[in-house]
Amino acid sequence: MGTKVVLLPGDGIGPAISSAVVRILDAAGADIEWETHHAGAGTLASHGDTLPDTTLQAISDVGIALKGPITTPVGKGFQSVNVRLRKALNLYANVRPVKSLPGIPSRYENVDLIVVRENTEGLYSGIEHVVIPGVVESLKIMTFEACTRIARYAFDHAVKNGRKRVTAVHKANIMKLADGLFLDCFYSVSKDFPDIKADDAIVDATCMKLVMDPTQFDIVVMENLYGDILSDLCSGLVGGLGVTPGANIGEKVSVFEAVHGSAPDIAGRNLANPTALMFSAVLMLRHMDKGEVADRIMAAVTRTLQEGIKTGDLGGTARTTEFTEAVVSRL
Numbered sequence: 001m002g003t004k005v006v007l008l009p010g011d012g013i014g015p016a017i018s019s020a021v022v023r024i025l026d027a028a029g030a031d032i033e034w035e036t037h038h039a040g041a042g043t044l045a046s047h048g049d050t051l052p053d054t055t056l057q058a059i060s061d062v063g064i065a066l067k068g069p070i071t072t073p074v075g076k077g078f079q080s081v082n083v084r085l086r087k088a089l090n091l092y093a094n095v096r097p098v099k100s101l102p103g104i105p106s107r108y109e110n111v112d113l114i115v116v117r118e119n120t121e122g123l124y125s126g127i128e129h130v131v132i133p134g135v136v137e138s139l140k141i142m143t144f145e146a147c148t149r150i151a152r153y154a155f156d157h158a159v160k161n162g163r164k165r166v167t168a169v170h171k172a173n174i175m176k177l178a179d180g181l182f183l184d185c186f187y188s189v190s191k192d193f194p195d196i197k198a199d200d201a202i203v204d205a206t207c208m209k210l211v212m213d214p215t216q217f218d219i220v221v222m223e224n225l226y227g228d229i230l231s232d233l234c235s236g237l238v239g240g241l242g243v244t245p246g247a248n249i250g251e252k253v254s255v256f257e258a259v260h261g262s263a264p265d266i267a268g269r270n271l272a273n274p275t276a277l278m279f280s281a282v283l284m285l286r287h288m289d290k291g292e293v294a295d296r297i298m299a300a301v302t303r304t305l306q307e308g309i310k311t312g313d314l315g316g317t318a319r320t321t322e323f324t325e326a327v328v329s330r331l
């Protein structure tokens, strides 16, 4: 019997790109037993909730999920399913590898860095209130525990992936207490990793340096808001959202997902690019110690792209199913 993975197909283009990924992983012999559950706008009518308890329980029990994009219904009281998932499962590290791909036009050719974002606190704690009409406060929560945990994750990730340097990105010159705590925790953890170079950089200057020469970075680690912004900036350096994977890692549970949304403008038209979800599945396979299958899938996708078979978002003419079969035939 294969290894169990919870599959959340999601909304919009989610079901189409999820079946493409399942097709490729099965064809590659990844030996996965998929357990499909649902979340998102689609479950609101059927379960009365965008994130049913049965889905959360299944992810907790199995420990690993591959998730399609989910539409956040617009309206009062709806919290993003993604935010709820991260909170409920304590998925504290958002990891986004940013790597140039052959066959994908982009500004640089040798980008190979990893963005590690703290996923649970900072300005995204969601604690806001009106002090008096016309004045609001939005609180940035930083704790010793979460800052230390994310720094340790970044250094561990460096060791496990043969990386040499971790840079803490911050604004401690202005937010002396909040980002100062982040930096203190970072340097304190760095002492346990003498073989990894530790340094830090201010977030605005880091944006400039990333745009000028992203090859100067290795692993960058930062709090929630900076991580949200920088990780999108970084996906723009290597070809955009259609090819950028992501992982949400917790102590017991991990959820792998593409960075893009449910693309309602092209849903149901066989036009979606499954590459980003596929690369997320590749991260998942490596996380599950299935590195050999992951390498084979990466090689097949890379060859497909190099041979010019691409979906419309990358300037090609292939439909979702054509691209998928092209990858399968190159495995």
Ligand code: NAI
Pocket: 013, 017, 068, 069, 070, 071, 072, 073, 082, 241, 242, 257, 258, 259, 260, 261, 262, 263, 264, 265, 266, 271, 272, 273, 274, 275, 276, 313
């Ligand atoms: P989006 O990422 O869905 O779409 C932005 C543009 O990129 C659209 O033109 C779309 O067609 C294109 N696009 C995105 N993914 C593509 C793919 N795989 N292949 C080809 N083209 C692709 O962002 P948008 O429109 O702002 O959000 C739509 C919905 O998705 C919203 O309800 C939003 O809340 C949700 N969303 C969900 C996310 C998640 O579940 N992780 C992340 C971002 C947005």
